[in-house]
Structure formats: structure tokens, C-alpha cells
Amino acid sequence: MCSADDFRLRASAGTAAVLGLKDLPAGDVPPTTAYFLLGGRCRRDCGFCPQSHSSSARRDLLSRITWPEADGDAACAAVAGSPVRRVCVQLTDSPEAWTGAMRLLARPLTVPVCVSAMGLNRESAIRLLDAGADRVVLPLDAATPEIHAEVKGGPGWAEIRDALGHLAAHVPGRVGTHLVAGLGETEQELLAAIASLIQEGVAVGLFAFTPIRGTRLADRPRPSLASYRRVQTGFFLLRTGRVQGKDLRFHFGQLVDPGVGEADLRAVLAGGEAFRTSGCPDCNRPYYNERPGQEPYNYPRPLTVDEARRETDAVAGDLFPRAAPGRSRPAWRLVRSAPGTAAWNMAVDDAMARVHSRGLTPPSLRLYAWQPPAVSVGRSQSPAEEAKLEACRREGVEWVKRPTGGGAVLHDDELTYSLVLRASSLPGSVTSTYEVLARGLREAIREFGLEAEVLAGATPLPPGSSACFETPAAHELLLEGRKVVGSAQVRRGGVLLQHGSMLLGFSPERHARFLARADLARLRRRAIGIGEAARRQVTWEEAARAFAAGFARGLDITLVEGSLTPEELRLAGELVEGYRAEAVGDAPVPAAGRGQSH
DSSP states (O other): OBOSSOBEEEEOHHHHHHTTSSSOOOOSSOOSEEEEEEOSSOSOOOTTOTTSTTOOSOTTEETTEEOOEEEHHHHHHHHHTSSOOEEEEEEOSSHHHHHHHHHHHTSOOSSOEEEEETTOOHHHHHHHHHTTOSEEEOOOBSSSHHHHHHHOOSSOHHHHHHHHHHHHHHSTTSEEEEEEETSSOOHHHHHHHHHHHHHTTOEEEEEEOOOOTTSTTTTSOOOOHHHHHHHHHHHHHHHTTSOOGGGOEEETTEEEEOSSOHHHHHHHHTTSGGGBOOSSTTOOOTTSSSOTTSOOSSBSSOOOHHHHHHHHHHHHHHHOTTTOTTOOOOEEEEEEOOOBOHHHHHHHHHHHHHHHHTTOSOOEEEEEOBSSOEEEEOTTSOHHHHBOHHHHHHHTOEEEEOSSOSOBEEESSEEEEEEEEEGGGSOSOHHHHHHHHHHHHHHHHHTTTOOOEEOSSOOOOOTTOOBGGGSOOTTOEEETTEEOEEEEEEEETTEEEEEEEEESSOOHHHHHHHBTTOOHHHHHHHBOOHHHHHTSOOOHHHHHHHHHHHHHHHHTOEEEEEOOOHHHHHHHHHHHHHHSHHHHTTSOOTTOOEEEEO
16 A cells, blocks of 8 residues: 555545545534554454454445545645644554554644554554654453454453553553453443553543444444443543542443442533543544444534433433333343253353353353253263263263263253353352352242242262262252252353253152262252242243243343354354263363352
8 A cells, every 4th residue: 555656545534525635525523533544454353343354344444434545645735724633543464554654654744643553562652652643552442351362363462451551651641542342341341441541541442343244243233322321431430530440330240330429420421521432632433333313322523412411311310220210230131942952952051151252142041951861960070980871871861061060960850041141240259159149049939939048158068979969059049958959150261151950850869860979868858849849840931930030130130032143053063062972971071161060
């Protein structure tokens, strides 16, 4: 794009119109910054970017904006007589981009220049500042290292984050970054990243993820506008110094308490500034995330009085339940699956966790059964040691190694649940995580008219015992002093996967028949089914309805009926062979990770 004799660049369509470079309409909201793009095909592989090397999108796109080519000298000269108040130069990671940036900075521009580029480090950023840049931007884009690794190519999240902190300390007021909402992070993760950056003096530009045809993330949905408004609200309170990160409160990753009262929040938001484009001064990025006529994620102009009132009412009503009893609660997907084989059930749960780690699905609760019955053992256990394999073969009982920890279980007359969500949604220890989730399990049992006891401490494991239902653990549920639900957990890639079995009918004899190290007497004393406690038969369908209703109430969430996505089904199909008893043997399962059980 830029040769020794010819200085070429791309300008956003709005910039080209405002500067008179192209005969294009400027639109109802012209840009207040001139946006230039330098460099050829990018060597990075950011999954949302049309310029990435794997993208098949049009090469003249960045986000949803068209960037026509223009003469660089003419573009720089046109800035002087235009209404733009800043120049923003975005560099692809390509050999010619750096040369083009230095040539542009050498031009006698009359407004401040910001340079944004992947691949900048401390030294190259300082060189740009020394060459005349007013500010440098090192885009993090992703709120967490795990999401960065999934979505972006190039330097790691930690390296970029360290460079930002170093530069903010050495050239205060001259370094910024970008964060993109909707890449799979929670509101809590995004606002934690923002709070940390603001504390170190890094300017943050907040973007909403925009799917672009031809990019790797083309099929990913945009973030909900309600979620984005909550993040904007927290961001504005943080950057104006009204709250600190520790003042914000979250429920399963969703902002529920902004750290100020309702009256104060309404006063702060009344002017509408919180909902405008953020980042460098005088940057408005019109229609970067949506078409004209659509409600903007970032308003590119001052809000009208009615717009500011509407946005303020929506956010205040969402965050203050007394003002709006029907406020939104975190929405999780509920999947009710048909009975499946042992290998298929584990492959599906594994796939759900992996797909969730990529930000493609919401937190999810899956309810299912096993057909035929099966023995599952914990991730660190051996089926040959924990299951009576000959008895299993003889009576058609399958066996499988779970991706989670825990003891051996016979899955027969029970309701099985799996839970997938960001681990950061439940901060604290694994034990404290079980304590929170036990609220939902306890409410589920209340749906049967039963009151479960939550065990405060773990029962010592009997010598030689490895059967899950022989030994209740801390925060597990007891009916009549006996264990009714057993759970196990694993965390990997920032995602928590928890399995659990709720006994409906319970036969100690069948458990002892197929579990090699089960003690029949202990099972009789220490485990019970819902049906026995309720003094009636309980069907799986009744249990599933009760579980969903009680779990949602106990955790103060909304469960939305859904199904497995095509990607989850595809991935489960790839993983299932690894879970088949013949293939697994005593080898680690495909989902090896850090697990702890109850």
C-alpha cells in the first residue's frame, strides 16, 4: 500500500467524505476524528477482524466500515482545513505499516495523532511517540488471557498488559487500549479489566463486538444492549472516579450493584455522557458497530434529553429492583436432553464447556439421564479398580471416566445435571463455589416438599471406600441424615464444569453389585433417594421440572429453554470416541483439567 515513491493509505468512508477525498455522503453524524488505516494484509489472526490473515472478508473493511484507498499526502493536507480535531491511525501488522506510520507522522499535521497497532511493545511505542504521535494504543481487545488466546493471534495478553502498565507509568496520559464487549467474557471480567487499567492511568476505548461475514467469529451474536449499557455505566462510574472496582457488585458475572444509590446514579447518567463513544478525546466512531437508524451501542454525538432519559431509566430500572421488581436477572440456558449413552453424555458436557470457553454460549444447565445405566468414575480413578467390569458387561451396564473428579457412581434411577459457566462468576475457593450452588440444589429439593440439610463439613472417607454416595462432603445435601445429591467439578480455560447426580430411587444393592469398592451397609446408612424421602415414586420428568424451578429460584437466575448448538454437537461427535470404555481404558480422558469433587 505504501511504496518509496507513493504514499497511500485507506480512510474510513466518513473520513474520506469529510476530507473531500471521495465523493461520498458524510452522513448525518460526520466523524470528528480522521480515521486512517495503514499496511497490507495483517499477519495477526484476530477472529473478529476483516484484516486478519485468515479472514475472507472484503479487504477494504475494518469492523463494518468501508475504507477506500486515498493518496496519503492529499489526506494529510486535507486535515488542516477540515472540522476534524484528531487523527487516528490504525496499523495492520505488516512490513509496510510501520514505514507508512513514520511517513505520516513526518507530515505537518495540525491536530493530535493517535497510533493504534497490534504488536507494539514498549520500545516501538516510545519510537512512535518520539516521532510525533500524541498517543499510542496497544489493543488488548479481550478482557481475560483465556479469551485473548482463543480470539486473537500474536503477543500474549500478559505481555500487552505489562507494556501498557509500563508505558502509563513512563509517559502518563499518552497510552491507551481497546476492549471489546461480547467476546465471551462476563460483565465482571470486563469491568475488572477496565478498573485495573484506569487505576494505572491507561485510557480505555470500549467497543461492542460486531460480527463480520468472512471472519472466524462471523456467527457469534452481538452482546445484548442491556448488558452493554450496564458495562458502560460501570465504566463511566470508574473513569469519573465515583467508584472503585471493589465497590461494584455482581451476581454470576452480571453487574447488579453499581456502588452508588439510585438517585445518585440517575444524576450521574442524566447527561448521557456514559453512553457516548469512549477512548481518545474527540473520537466518535460513528456507526462503527451498527447501521444508521439502529440504536447505537456508542452514541457518536450528544444525546437528546429524551434519549438520555430513556437510557437512564432503562439502566436504573435494571439495577434497582425496588424501582423495577421485574428487573432482568442473569439468563442461563436450560437444556433437557434425551437419555444418552455414558460416552455421549460425557462428550456433550465436555463439548459444552469447551464451546462456552470460546464465548459462544451462555451459562448453561443441562438435565439428562443414562441409557443404558452406567458407572462413572472420577477423573483420577481407574474403571478397572472402581467398577466390577465383568458384572457390568454381563448386565449391559456401561462405564466411563468423567472429566470431573469425585468418586464412583452408578447412574440408574436418577436425574443428572451438568453446569457450565465462567469460573470468575463464582469467585473464591472451590468449596465456596459448592456452597453457592448448594442454594439452587436445596431449593430444587424443596419443590418436592422436602427440607434438605446442607452439611457444614466433610465426613471422613472410610478406609477403602471410593463410592460417591457413601460419603457426604461439605455443602452437600442430606435428607434424613443421608446423602441425596453428589457433585464433582473441574475448572479449565476459565470455565467451571460441575456434574451432579440427584438420586430419585436408590438401590444400595445395585450400587454394590457394580461398584467394586462399595460397602453395602454404608450405602444403606448414608444414601437416600427423593422417592424414599417423599414416600412416593418420582419420575424423571417431574424431577426435571422441579430441579429447574428450584435451581433458578435459589440462584436468582432466569432459565431459558434451549438446545445444544451445532458446534456443541459437532465437537461432542469428535470427543465421544475418547470417552468410550474401549478407548478410554485407564488413560486420561480428553477433558483433563483441575478437578475437585464432593
